[in-house]
Amino acid sequence: MMRSLYSGVSGLKNHQVRMDVIGHNVSNVNTHGYKAERVNFMDLISQEIAGASEPKENIGGINSQQVGLGALIASIDKIMTQGSLQTTGKNTDVAVSGEGFFVIRDGNKQFYTRAGFFNIDRDGYYVHPGTGLRVQGWNSRTDDKGNSYINSSATVEDIRIPLYQKKPAKATTEVVYESNLNQAVEIVPADATAEQIRDFIEGPADKRRGHATTINVYDPEGNKRELRLEFWKTGENRWTGRVNMENATQVSVNVTGPGNVDTAVPGNDRFELGFSSDGRLVSVSDGSDTLNDGKLQLQLSYRIPGNPEPQTINLNMGESGEVKGITQYASSFTTRAKEQDGFPMGYLEAFSIDNTGTIVGTYSNGVKEPLARIALATFTNPAGLTKEGETKFAYSMNSGDPNIGEAGIAGRGKINAGLLEMSNVDLSDQFTDMIVTQRGFQANSRTITTTDQMIQEVLGLKR
Known part of the structure; x- marks a missing residue:
């Protein structure tokens, strides 16, 4: 039987598989995340009719004579290229x-x-x-x-x-303060009364010698409480502060930091800030302890009704010698509480x-x-x-x-x-491959029919 008959059959089978893959690609042209495939062919083993011979002194070499036996599917590859991205708006x-x-x-x-x-x-x-x-x-x-x-x-x-x-809910554990205390204001007399200090802080701008800042903080139950800090100038490069917590008792502040022992007097609501001659914060003090290195912070302690445990909040004033946190320059009061880390219950x-x-x-x-x-x-x-x-x-x-x-x-x-x-299937490529595959299938079918006609001619020799 002629080899071309079987070669044609292998070609038909291979092009059928190729068409199957193309059909699968086309059917998934709108399938999200789909990766296209392709079919690669390779020739089947060739039958050797005559072997090759090497050149000799008086005659040249001769190539081998081989007849191929058809084609095989070498691989069906996945094309893993990026597909286009389609906006959906769904989060x-x-x-x-x-x-x-x-x-x-x-x-x-x-x-x-x-x-x-x-x-x-x-x-x-x-x-x-x-x-x-x-x-x-x-x-x-x-x-x-x-x-x-x-x-x-x-x-x-x-x-x-x-x-x-x-x-x-999460109770506030830290409040961060920033910006500036006006160095140009006058010093508040040491014997000033509480009413005078309030006037210096809240009075007309031309008489103001201090500043107040408030922020809402949260206790362990998620209740919002107003934390108020008041500042007034009590000496060159020195300011006094006072803390007040809304609806809280036993409010006090003390210095915390490496090497400091808590010797603050319970109920002490005042503290002092010290600045360098160039306006940088260099120390905080509670009247008993002073901190002048690293992070300069005070610990606020308070109690709330119905909770016997004392609550604490770190008041972060800045870092020693750094231009962040609270500073003292001849500029408007801008000191404010920047942020706090507490919050009420939520969904x-x-x-x-x-x-x-x-x-x-x-x-x-x-x-x-x-x-x-x-x-x-x-x-x-x-x-x-x-x-x-x-x-x-x-x-x-x-x-x-x-x-x-x-x-x-x-x-x-x-x-x-x-x-x-989106799918990375390119329809123009697939339709082109479809045409080539169809022609390949037709050509292989012609090989079979032509071989059949040749065999028919051989059978007719006996007549």
């Missing part, structure tokens, strides 16, 4: 810009996908909606000071976004996702804190992953082990929220 949708796959898990089975059309289920888990598989990453933890943090070096886990969960109302994959929650009390971080996995040979359907990939022996970590680190791409990655 749970995410897309990878660059290398990497989202990690999703079904029990002990771990899969990988580029399709980030995720949702939140009834229990608050971040899931792949087509399969219910849970997205992997790292949930936030709380340290001993009540601050949230994410340990992305730990083992990945199911991401959970607890919408409408309560955030307990998780919304969240957003940044480029690192960090999910940041927004609470009804105005607090924003990290809730979780989405993990990405990269592979040495991503084209070696096994397709599992439902836009999922699985590890194979030739993909390499998954390298799981944060987005934007170690070659991993960035995560974009409110976007989805």
Whole structure:
């Protein structure tokens, strides 16, 4: 039987497979995260009719004579190029810009996908909606000071976004002060009465020799209380301060710092600030102890009704010799409380996702804190992953082990929220390949029919 008959058959089979792959690509042209495939052919083993001979002294060499036996499928490659990003506006949708796959898990089975059309289920888990598989990453933890943090070096886990969960109140532990006390004002007499000091602070601007600043702080129950600090000039480069806490008792301040012993008198509500000749804060004192190095802070102590435990707040005035915190220059009073770290109880109302994959929650009390971080996995040979359907990939022996970590680190791409990655199928390429495949199939069928006609001629020789 003629070899060309079998060569034509192999060509038909191979072009059928190529058409199958093209059809699959076209059918997934609008599948998010889909990666196109292509078919590569290679020739089948050739039968040697005559071997090659080497050149001799009086005659040249002769090449071998071989007849090919058709074609084989060399590979079906996955084209892992980046697909275009489509805006959706949905905050749970995410897309990878660059290398990497989202990690999703079904029990002990771990899969990988580029399709980030995720949702939140009834229990608050971040899931792949087509399969219910849970997205992997790292949930936030709380340290001993009540601050949230994410340990992305730990083992990945199911991401959970607890919408409408309560955030307990946090008592204020630190207040940071900044800006300036006017060096040009007159000194307040040492024998000034409380009423005179109040007039110096709150009176007309041309008579003002002091300044007051207030900020709302929170107790352990989340109650808002006004903290007021008053400052007045009592000497060259020296100011006296007084602290007052709304609806609190036993209010007192004392110096805290390395090497200082708490010898402050209970109920002492006054302190002193010392400045250098160039306006920099250099010391704080409570009348018994003085701190003149490093962070210059006072500890405010107070009690609230119904709670026998004393509450404390660190009043951060700045750092010794630095131009931050409180300064003393011949400029307008601008001293203010910059920030405090307490808040009342709140509910998780919304969240957003940044480029690192960090999910940041927004609470009804105005607090924003990290809730979780989405993990990405990269592979040495991503084209070696096994397709599992439902836009999922699985590890194979030739993909390499998954390298799981944060987005934007170690070659991993960035995560974009409110976007989805479209299929990377190019229809113009697919239609062109479709035409070439059709012609290839037709040509191979002609090989078969022509060979059949030749065989028919041989059979007719006997007539």
